[in-house]
Amino acid sequence: MQRCPWPYLEKSAIYQDYHDNEWGKPNHNDQALFEKLSLEIFQAGLSWLTILKKRDYFRKAFDDFDIQVIVNYQESKIQELMNDVGIVRNRPKIEAIIHNASIIFDIIDEFGSFDRYVWSFSKGQILMDESLEDKQAFSNNVWQDFKKRGFQRVGKVTTYSFLESIGVMNNHHPDCYLNSSSNKM
Secondary structure (H helix, E strand, O other): OOOOOOHHHOOOOOHHHHHOOOOOOOOOOOHHHHHHHHHHHHHHHOHHHHHHHHHHHHHOHHHHHHHHHHHHOOOHHHHHHOOOOOOOHHHHHHHHHHHHHHHHHHHHHHHHHHHHHHHOOOOOOEEEOOOOHHHHHHHHHHHHHHHHHOOOOOOOOHHHHHHHHHOOOOOOOOOOOOOHHHHOO
């Protein structure tokens, strides 16, 4: 079974499992989408393997990424998170997650779900055969809207990584067993 090359770089079962069972598979659950976006924010400047190893700690610390809970975090919760050795203790990133929860709350009011909003950019379709340039332009369009809505610590690279991780863009290697018509929505 041939995979994309990147899961082999770290020689980690966690990495391969993430590739095989999650990365690039369409995701439509608001809580899971918020988790993915939040983890992408924490990953900036670090390796994705570091974040994957800490994922269970992040879930526990951030109340399973429950948007309704996180939107109400106060300073005492921020201090608790800053003292949690299981996660990445970066105050600006922690504050961004809380802020972004409120943005997503507004998006849910407007679109009915974060899922509908995110997938509306591709009209519910997976971008599979587009060129890298077209996918970058698409991602930049999404990023511009994120920026306009006030998302924090969500740049172009974070947006691109988020969109490919949740399956909006299929970026599996052409020879990867997951790059098939069965992976279409």
